[in-house]
Amino acid sequence: MGGVTEPVSDEVLLARAYLSRVSDPGSVPVWGYVRSVGPVAAARAIAHGHVPDEVRRATASRRDDADPYADLEAAERHGIRLVTPETDEWPHFAFAALERTGIDRLKRYQAGDRKRAEAGEPMPPLALWVRGTAELASVGVRSVGMVGSRSATRYGERISAELSYGLAQREVVVVSGGAYGIDAAAHRGALAADGPTVLVSAGGLDRPYPPGNTNLFERVAESGLLVSESPAGCAPQRHRFLSRNRLIAALGTGTVVVEAGQRSGAANTAKHCRTLQRPLMAVPGPVDSAMSIGCHNLIRAESNPAILVTCLDDVLAVVGGSSDVPQISAGQLPSTDGLREVLDRLDPSARRVFDGLFARRFARPDEIAVRSGTSALEVIRALPTLDLARLIETGDAGYRIAARLRKA
Amino acid sequence: MGGVTEPVSDEVLLARAYLSRVSDPGSVPVWGYVRSVGPVAAARAIAHGHVPDEVRRATASRRDDADPYADLEAAERHGIRLVTPETDEWPHFAFAALERTGIDRLKRYQAGDRKRAEAGEPMPPLALWVRGTAELASVGVRSVGMVGSRSATRYGERISAELSYGLAQREVVVVSGGAYGIDAAAHRGALAADGPTVLVSAGGLDRPYPPGNTNLFERVAESGLLVSESPAGCAPQRHRFLSRNRLIAALGTGTVVVEAGQRSGAANTAKHCRTLQRPLMAVPGPVDSAMSIGCHNLIRAESNPAILVTCLDDVLAVVGGSSDVPQISAGQLPSTDGLREVLDRLDPSARRVFDGLFARRFARPDEIAVRSGTSALEVIRALPTLDLARLIETGDAGYRIAARLRKA
Numbered sequence: 001m002g003g004v005t006e007p008v009s010d011e012v013l014l015a016r017a018y019l020s021r022v023s024d025p026g027s028v029p030v031w032g033y034v035r036s037v038g039p040v041a042a043a044r045a046i047a048h049g050h051v052p053d054e055v056r057r058a059t060a061s062r063r064d065d066a067d068p069y070a071d072l073e074a075a076e077r078h079g080i081r082l083v084t085p086e087t088d089e090w091p092h093f094a095f096a097a098l099e100r101t102g103i104d105r106l107k108r109y110q111a112g113d114r115k116r117a118e119a120g121e122p123m124p125p126l127a128l129w130v131r132g133t134a135e136l137a138s139v140g141v142r143s144v145g146m147v148g149s150r151s152a153t154r155y156g157e158r159i160s161a162e163l164s165y166g167l168a169q170r171e172v173v174v175v176s177g178g179a180y181g182i183d184a185a186a187h188r189g190a191l192a193a194d195g196p197t198v199l200v201s202a203g204g205l206d207r208p209y210p211p212g213n214t215n216l217f218e219r220v221a222e223s224g225l226l227v228s229e230s231p232a233g234c235a236p237q238r239h240r241f242l243s244r245n246r247l248i249a250a251l252g253t254g255t256v257v258v259e260a261g262q263r264s265g266a267a268n269t270a271k272h273c274r275t276l277q278r279p280l281m282a283v284p285g286p287v288d289s290a291m292s293i294g295c296h297n298l299i300r301a302e303s304n305p306a307i308l309v310t311c312l313d314d315v316l317a318v319v320g321g322s323s324d325v326p327q328i329s330a331g332q333l334p335s336t337d338g339l340r341e342v343l344d345r346l347d348p349s350a351r352r353v354f355d356g357l358f359a360r361r362f363a364r365p366d367e368i369a370v371r372s373g374t375s376a377l378e379v380i381r382a383l384p385t386l387d388l389a390r391l392i393e394t395g396d397a398g399y400r401i402a403a404r405l406r407k408a
Numbered sequence: 409m410g411g412v413t414e415p416v417s418d419e420v421l422l423a424r425a426y427l428s429r430v431s432d433p434g435s436v437p438v439w440g441y442v443r444s445v446g447p448v449a450a451a452r453a454i455a456h457g458h459v460p461d462e463v464r465r466a467t468a469s470r471r472d473d474a475d476p477y478a479d480l481e482a483a484e485r486h487g488i489r490l491v492t493p494e495t496d497e498w499p500h501f502a503f504a505a506l507e508r509t510g511i512d513r514l515k516r517y518q519a520g521d522r523k524r525a526e527a528g529e530p531m532p533p534l535a536l537w538v539r540g541t542a543e544l545a546s547v548g549v550r551s552v553g554m555v556g557s558r559s560a561t562r563y564g565e566r567i568s569a570e571l572s573y574g575l576a577q578r579e580v581v582v583v584s585g586g587a588y589g590i591d592a593a594a595h596r597g598a599l600a601a602d603g604p605t606v607l608v609s610a611g612g613l614d615r616p617y618p619p620g621n622t623n624l625f626e627r628v629a630e631s632g633l634l635v636s637e638s639p640a641g642c643a644p645q646r647h648r649f650l651s652r653n654r655l656i657a658a659l660g661t662g663t664v665v666v667e668a669g670q671r672s673g674a675a676n677t678a679k680h681c682r683t684l685q686r687p688l689m690a691v692p693g694p695v696d697s698a699m700s701i702g703c704h705n706l707i708r709a710e711s712n713p714a715i716l717v718t719c720l721d722d723v724l725a726v727v728g729g730s731s732d733v734p735q736i737s738a739g740q741l742p743s744t745d746g747l748r749e750v751l752d753r754l755d756p757s758a759r760r761v762f763d764g765l766f767a768r769r770f771a772r773p774d775e776i777a778v779r780s781g782t783s784a785l786e787v788i789r790a791l792p793t794l795d796l797a798r799l800i801e802t803g804d805a806g807y808r809i810a811a812r813l814r815k816a
Contacts, residue, residue: 155694162696284692284704286563287718296692299707300716308708310695 008086015043016084016127017068017075017231022046022059025229025243026123029054032106034126039084043068071231078206078232079221080131089136090128091251093366093376094143097276098124098250121275122246125229131205132225134173134196138375139225143173143198144319145252147245147269148182148259153291156182156259159283161189163256166312168195172319175200175251177244178213178220182258187220197224198251202244203236204228227251241265246272253319253370254279256309260294267294274304279318282306320373339405342389349374353382354391354401362397416494423451424492424535425476425483425639430454430467433637433651434531437462440514442534447492451476479639486614486640487629488539497544498536499659501774501784502551505684506532506658529683530654533637539613540633542581542604546783547633551581551606552727553660555653555677556590556667561699564590564667567691569597571664574720576603580727583608583659585652586621586628590666595628605632606659610652611644612636635659649673654680661727661778662687664717668702675702682712687726690714728781747813750797757782761790762799762809770805 016039023030033055034042045051046059047066075082083089101121108120130136144167148156160182164174168190176186178199190197199220203209205228208217220226229247230240245265249255249272257280260266266282273280282299285292298306309315343351356372356379357363363371365379372379383399386392393402424447431438441463442450453459454467455474483490491497509529516528538544552575556564568590572582576598584594586607598605607628611617613636616625628634637655638648653673657663657680665688668674674690681688690707693700706714717723751759764780764787765771771779773787780787791807794800801810 155696159695283695284700284707284716286694287567287691288563292692292718296716296718299692308692308704310700310704 008084011040012084012086013072013082014068015039016086017071017082018043018047018066020082020125020127020129020229021066021068021071021231022062023126024058025125025240026246027058028105028109028120028123030058031102031123031126032109035106039086039126071233074206074232075129078131080129080205080226080232082127083130083136084127085124089130091137091139093137093141093369094139094251095124097278098122098246101275122243122250122272125247127229129205129228129231130225132221133223134198134225136198136225136227138377139173139175139196139198139251141253141369141375142171142320142373143175143252144315145175145248145255145269146182146186146258147176147248147255147266148257149261149264149266149291149294150179150181150183151261151291152181152185152259153285153289155285155289156283156291157185159285160185160258161192163258163283163312163315164189164197165193165195167315168193168197170316171195172316173198173224173251175248177202177241177248178208178217178226180210180213184213184216186258187216191219191223194223199224199226200244200247200251201226201228201236202230202240204230204232204234206232207235209236242268245269246276249273249276249278252278254281254315256281256283256315257295257298257306258283259285259289259291260298261290262293262297264294266298270298270301270304270306280304280306281309281315281318283309320370342391346385346389349378350382350385353379354386357392357399357401359401362395362400364398368399416492419448420492420494421480421490422476423447424494425479425490426451426455426474428490428533428535428537428637429474429476429479429639430470431534432466433533433648434654435466436513436517436528436531438466439510439531439534440517443514447494447534479641482614482640483537486539488537488613488634488640490535491538491544492535493532497538499544499547501545501777502547502659503532505686506530506654509683530651530658530680533655535637537613537636537639538633540629541631542606542633544606544633544635546785547581547583547604547606547659550579550728550778550781551583551660552723553583553656553663553677554590554594554666555584555656555663555674556665557669557672557674557699557702558587558589558591559669559699560589560593560667561693561697563693563697564691564699565593567693568593568666569600571666571691571720571723572597572605573601573603575723576601576605578724579603580724581606581632581659583656585610585649585656586616586625586634588618588621592621592624594666595624595632599627599631602631607632607634608652608655608659609634609636609644610638610648612638612640612642614640615643617644650676653677654684657681657684657686660686662689662723664689664691664723665703665706665714666691667693667697667699668706669698670701670705672702674706678706678709678712678714688712688714689717689723689726691717728778750799754793754797757786758790758793761787762794765800765807765809767809770803770808772806776807 102123105120164186173196174190175198176183187197205226208214245268257266282295299308352372356368365376368379369376392399510531513528572594581604582598583606584591595605613634616622653676665674690703707716760780764776773784776787777784800807
């Protein structure tokens, strides 16, 4: 983020493709090993079996059959690209929390606390297979995970579609899992508003799951993104569904549970949100519907209760919406030097970025992006204009409103 | 409570009837004056106009026309009796909190803080007009106020009726206001279970309001109670509706709001519950129904949020239900002296009362009644049996489990 990097080398791409094939999603030892020796050396060592025991065990079942050339070729045939932490498209901003929890868990694992590490925090993915026209890096700056029951009621599907329609209209990315019920309604609502939506699939992107949603997958790929941790050909298995939930929680600025039964994946999603310190929201419903039980239990949970949301404004208030009043607005500044006129001449994007700056504290582009409801890229693009207009000043820790504009 | 008192004198009855006619419900100066000089002297002084200015002002409009003889006669014709703080039937237990808030507010009023006293805590009533077969004093030991929108949906009415049916089956008194919508459904649910229900009316009991609920009023009177602060002939006016809400909150061990629009009386009820330190509960509903807005707002209120309840068990968990595990149960006691056998020979009522006793702290019958989910009267009836079995001991502050039964 924040600069142009070299295109990622084929060597790294091949290594990440190989790692994504041989490792189960969320493996602590494999992620730790890659982190320690780098992807290329890790892939080579795994292929030769010259790795620590726990890494060998975690990769044993697939390391001999893995063929990253074939996987990358198959991906290309299906219009799928591989996004790795070394590429510009990697969602560093959205995954910052996942990176942190991964390091925490790895430390406990390495300290020998294997048992706690087993059931621990979510791990970052080794790579992501991606298909579609949107750019993954822009996801998570302002996005909402929306999940819920596969056996949703018409009420749940309606609310889900209405919320995601409204979010998409405001260019908030709707992230969901492509399942029947709430997931599908969330994607459809966003598509209906011609808005961005991201579908995180539990299996390979060449085989939409459930098959009944094949058409939905195609429509999402046309204007949004299909994302999977698994290379083409991987069947969606139970553990992949659970690990998929962590990616939805990580890619969303916050996550909304729309309908959930008593025993549902919602509890799993809630746990991830808590661990990643992302707000969890839940939509209440009729108390005589079994599909409301999970949401009501999340709302009244004693520790880390979900925020009760009933409408689009409630969700925007949590994740930050364009209708939000910025904490420091240009209106609060003195109109010396014809400041108002200068601000009025700014293009809307630069103006939004200016409104996201603090008056006294320096902030990095990522942070400014969140505050101004735009992307880090847009912030970086706007900074020279703002600098030229002598509206900002630079420090080690980023940018802030120029001292000369501040009230005495 | 807790003993047999002399029947109340005709003089006091006449005085209270007069006061209930000349004063508006919840008048701070009138209640304070009655408290200071007693009802008989207060009534006489008001009739002659020899009273402090604010008492004169509060009673001026009606003091000349008031005829307590006629009011009591009219009441008798309609089967209505006057219950006063001097009678055994006065709900001292339920009104203890109201008495406390009344004294607090009176103190502020007398200290000259009239403005704050205007909008202050709820005041106790001067007397209550009552019609029906149930006994008012027993209300509030285990009872639930159930209120909500007059323009309820079928969902709200169904939930309200189901909850009150279940409560009534467990002999929890359902208290409501006799209005259309949620109120009527609450009363009907209790009646369907042949259970006790109390209808607190804003107008005189001779004229059911709304008239469309006349039949409901009759059915409540047959097995439960109609209650009003106003003598026969009083029309239900707006301020009487608001002051009526405080009586529902005071008579309920806790209050449930089932459906409420954005601007509803629910906020008023919530305020009373907060002031009286009674738990407030709210039932969530479909977010696309305007009748859910009030309940959702109560649940997510920043200060004193309502407890989210979805079913009978949730409500019983708040107000105490027969299925509750008592905090000190006989099972926790040592089985020396064949204690288990002694307990097993107790009749169920005495056994329940025993289970409501503390091991170390002395408690009054009122408190024991709440803890054991029974009435103060039943507690008093059971005490001699428990004493005879050497299961309890007596102190200045009430009763507790006999020291010989306690663990070392």
